[in-house]
Amino acid sequence: MPRIYCPTSLLTGTPLALPPAAARHVQVLRLQPGDTLTLFNGDTLGGEFSATITRMGRSDVEVIVGVHDPVDREAAIPVHVVLGMPANERMDWLVEKATELGVASIQPLMTERSVLRLTGDRAEKKQTHWQSIAIAACEQCGRNQVPVVHPIMGLGAWLKANASAENATHPTQRLILSLQPGTQPLQGMLKAAWAGQHGATVLSGPEGGLGPAEEAAALAAGFLPVTLGARTLRAETAALAALVVIAAGETTATGLQP
Numbered sequence: 001m002p003r004i005y006c007p008t009s010l011l012t013g014t015p016l017a018l019p020p021a022a023a024r025h026v027q028v029l030r031l032q033p034g035d036t037l038t039l040f041n042g043d044t045l046g047g048e049f050s051a052t053i054t055r056m057g058r059s060d061v062e063v064i065v066g067v068h069d070p071v072d073r074e075a076a077i078p079v080h081v082v083l084g085m086p087a088n089e090r091m092d093w094l095v096e097k098a099t100e101l102g103v104a105s106i107q108p109l110m111t112e113r114s115v116l117r118l119t120g121d122r123a124e125k126k127q128t129h130w131q132s133i134a135i136a137a138c139e140q141c142g143r144n145q146v147p148v149v150h151p152i153m154g155l156g157a158w159l160k161a162n163a164s165a166e167n168a169t170h171p172t173q174r175l176i177l178s179l180q181p182g183t184q185p186l187q188g189m190l191k192a193a194w195a196g197q198h199g200a201t202v203l204s205g206p207e208g209g210l211g212p213a214e215e216a217a218a219l220a221a222g223f224l225p226v227t228l229g230a231r232t233l234r235a236e237t238a239a240l241a242a243l244v245v246i247a248a249g250e251t252t253a254t255g256l257q258p
Contacts, residue, residue: 002029003048003139005146006039010049014065023061032056039065040144046072048144073142078104078199079246080172082158084206086235087115094236095130095149099137101243104199105148106130111155112211123152155214159221176203176210176218177238178225186226186245200246204239 006022018026022039031037033053040048050066081098085091085108095106108130110117118126130149138146153161175189203210203218210218219225228241 001036001038001050002026002031003038003040003142005135005139006041008041010039010041010065010068012049012065012068015054016051016063016065018061018063020059023059026053026056026061027059036066037063039063040138042138042144042146046070046074046144071144074145075102075104075247077246078172079243080105080107080199080201081204081239081243082107082109082201083204083239084109084111084114084155084210084235085116085118085152086206090234090236091116091130092133094239095133096137097240098243099134099143099147100141101240102143102247103147103243105150106134107150107158108152109155109158109206110152111206112214113208114206116206118152127151155210156217159217162221172199172201174201174203174218174221174223175226175242176215176223177205177242178215178227179209179232180215180225183225183227186228186242189224189226202239202242202246204235204242206235 002025004018004022004025006016006018008016008019010016017023026037031053033056035053037051037053038048039051047068047070049068051063052066053061053063055062079102081103083094083106086094091108098106108127127149131146134147134149138144175186177186203223205214209215215225228238228245233241
């Protein structure tokens with residue numbers, strides 16, 4: 001059954017004219033009156049709704065909202081990825097795969113060694129583009145909560161803005177992927193990372209990694225250096241590998257069942 005993101009109020013038994021983007025999606029799928037689909041709006045209540053198409057116009061679609069299913073497919077502990085943007089189409093791929101792997105939010109950064117540099121209107125358009133990729137990935141993988149792709153920031157500005165506010169009410173363990181000698185493996189940090197925390201924030205560099213001064217600034221801001229192993233991974237691979245390791249360690253670190 002097709003799954004479609006519908007950012008509007010959903011209530012069982014009510015008729016609904018789908019928002020333009022959702023209506024276009026239904027049109028592209030060539031669905032017809034009587035066909036069923038699944039709608040989700042990403043609100044804090046979670047879950048998804050069945051729906052039946054009642055009318056197909058030339059550019060509009062109407063449905064009757066069906067039963068709510070409170071299914072929850074989110075990660076047990078939220079993981080926020082903060083990263084120097086990889087170049088070309090690799091950021092698109094990263095957003096898609098990170099969404100499938102359960103990322104809670106993505107903060108794109110411009111750093112000292114970033115190849116991709118975006119400001120103003122171009123930055124806003126890219127953010128909108130990446131958010132649409134996250135929505136499409138949720139439709140495909142079954143998630144009902146859409147991760148937020150935040151506006152692009154410089155690393156220094158982001159560290160300054162998040163120096164204390166992030167840990168005040170919803171503390172997260174801050175981890176930075178580092179290639180420095182003596183860095184502890186991420187797997188070994190998981191139990192400590194979850195103790196008394198509400199999740200994890202993982203900072204990862206772009207191609208070439210973070211500069212020495214940038215890494216020092218992150219450490220001064222409370223980030224703990226961790227490694228994914230002996231091999232040097234590409235920028236887009238490293239962030240995804242961290243998500244996989246953390247997801248695999250959630251059950252043992254928190255006592256939750258898979």
